[in-house]
Amino acid sequence: MFLSILLSGAGALLDYLSAHVLTCLIPAFFIAGAISSMVKKEVILKYFGPSANKFLSYSIASVSGTVLAVCSCTILPLFSGIYTIGAGIGPATTFLYSGPAINLLAIIYSARLLGIELGIARAVGAVSFSIVIGLIMAALFERKREKETQEAKFSMVGDPHTSTKNPAITFLFFADLVGILVLGAWKKWWIVGVLLVLLIIILKLWFTKEEILSWLSATWQFVVLILPWLFVGVFAAGIIRDFLPPEVIRTWVGGNALRSNFIASVAGALMYFATLTEVPILRAFLDLGMGKGPALALLLAGPALSLPNMLVIRNVMGTAKTAVYIALVVCMSTFAGVIFGRFVF
Amino acid sequence: MKVQIFGTGCPKCRKLEENAKKAIRELGVEAEVEKVQDIKEFAKFGIMMTPALVIDGKVKCSGEVASSEKIKEWLKEEVQ
Numbered sequence: 339m340f341l342s343i344l345l346s347g348a349g350a351l352l353d354y355l356s357a358h359v360l361t362c363l364i365p366a367f368f369i370a371g372a373i374s375s376m377v378k379k380e381v382i383l384k385y386f387g388p389s390a391n392k393f394l395s396y397s398i399a400s401v402s403g404t405v406l407a408v409c410s411c412t413i414l415p416l417f418s419g420i421y422t423i424g425a426g427i428g429p430a431t432t433f434l435y436s437g438p439a440i441n442l443l444a445i446i447y448s449a450r451l452l453g454i455e456l457g458i459a460r461a462v463g464a465v466s467f468s469i470v471i472g473l474i475m476a477a478l479f480e481r482k483r484e485k486e487t488q489e490a491k492f493s494m495v496g497d498p499h500t501s502t503k504n505p506a507i508t509f510l511f512f513a514d515l516v517g518i519l520v521l522g523a524w525k526k527w528w529i530v531g532v533l534l535v536l537l538i539i540i541l542k543l544w545f546t547k548e549e550i551l552s553w554l555s556a557t558w559q560f561v562v563l564i565l566p567w568l569f570v571g572v573f574a575a576g577i578i579r580d581f582l583p584p585e586v587i588r589t590w591v592g593g594n595a596l597r598s599n600f601i602a603s604v605a606g607a608l609m610y611f612a613t614l615t616e617v618p619i620l621r622a623f624l625d626l627g628m629g630k631g632p633a634l635a636l637l638l639a640g641p642a643l644s645l646p647n648m649l650v651i652r653n654v655m656g657t658a659k660t661a662v663y664i665a666l667v668v669c670m671s672t673f674a675g676v677i678f679g680r681f682v683f
Numbered sequence: 684m685k686v687q688i689f690g691t692g693c694p695k696c697r698k699l700e701e702n703a704k705k706a707i708r709e710l711g712v713e714a715e716v717e718k719v720q721d722i723k724e725f726a727k728f729g730i731m732m733t734p735a736l737v738i739d740g741k742v743k744c745s746g747e748v749a750s751s752e753k754i755k756e757w758l759k760e761e762v763q
Binding site for chain 2: 379383386412414415416418419420421422423424563650653654
């Protein structure tokens with residue numbers, strides 16, 4: 339019995355390694371490493387100040403998770419900072435929600451393993467709902483605060499280093515990396531080869547050794563941080579797929595009923611998912627009969643919330659606001675799931 | 684001298700703490716090392732990104748794991 343459990347997990351791991359890792363995750367890690375090492379975080383943090391233009395604060399908050407953070411250990415302090423000394427509860431909760439959800443690696447992986455519609459829906463849902471949730475929280479809870487003391491504290495946030503890199507070159511570099519990612523996914527190996535040669539040329543001509551090393555080291559940090567958990571997730575998904583009776587899944591989260599979406603959303607909110615593990619586990623559920631609507635609901639509620647992180651959030655903003663936030667996340671995820679399930683097929 | 688490491692407990696802030704202790708040991712200065720894990724405290728220092736290092740109330744770095752070499756530089760600055 340135990341042996342068969344191990345074998346199903348190991349089987350899933352092997353299937354997975356041979357098909358997906360090489361073509362999509364490897365370039366994805368390099369892109370994440372590039373973003374992490376080349377985009378100056380302090381520049382973005384300026385948009386979270388108390389006097390910053392609100393429109394900008396919300397927009398940047400909803401997408402900056404890609405740039406600023408991958409794990410909750412960075413998201414939670416940032417959230418707390420934006421909330422206490424920065425732009426306030428609106429942009430802070432926008433960031434809190436979208437951060438884990440808009441994780442670049444997770445989106446790429448979702449698109450690859452769960453299908454492009456779910457990948458796109460996840461990204462779009464994460465960004466748009468984060469702004470809506472932020473606005474609602476601000477409307478309900480924002481109090482006028484001492485602008486001067488806020489600004490004084492906020493100015494302690496580090497100064498942006500001036501970047502000497504020509505933006506056109508940076509753009510070309512990223513475009514090349516993304517090209518490798520996308521064309522690798524389509525298995526157009528000839529073009530990938532050309533792009534790789536182009537990459538080497540770009541690096542030789544315009545990148546210093548230091549920049550390249552810092553990029554590679556950031557990439558490696560992501561690999562070390564995420565890959566082990568990914569294997570655990572895939573292993574668990576393999577076991578789930580072979581041992582969970584499909585009827586259980588179909589009864590509770592099959593089809594596109596409001597109830598299924600809601601259950602998926604709540605389950606996602608409570609469960610803890612290490613970065614990226616939600617994807618293979620969701621694949622297993624989908625194979626067992628979970629509806630696509632509920633799958634999206636889980637994708638939108640899962641990474642953003644978990645029992646442990648609810649406690650930390652509560653510590654920062656108090657029980658009432660946290661409860662409202664959780665309720666908003668669950669409702670919007672449910673709603674997104676229902677719409678997605680209804681209209682995509 | 685008071686050296687504070689701000690972090691929630693993940694590998695990056697533990698590494699920063701290690702590097703700080705190493706720097707202090709190698710320089711041979713008198714310093715107390717404190718780990719601050721309460722998120723609300725971070726905001727008081729204007730810290731948005733962890734891990735962060737503060738020496739005698741001054742934020743020396745935030746959002747990166749500084750090497751023990753860099754930390755030694757900062758310690759030397761504060762000893763004056």
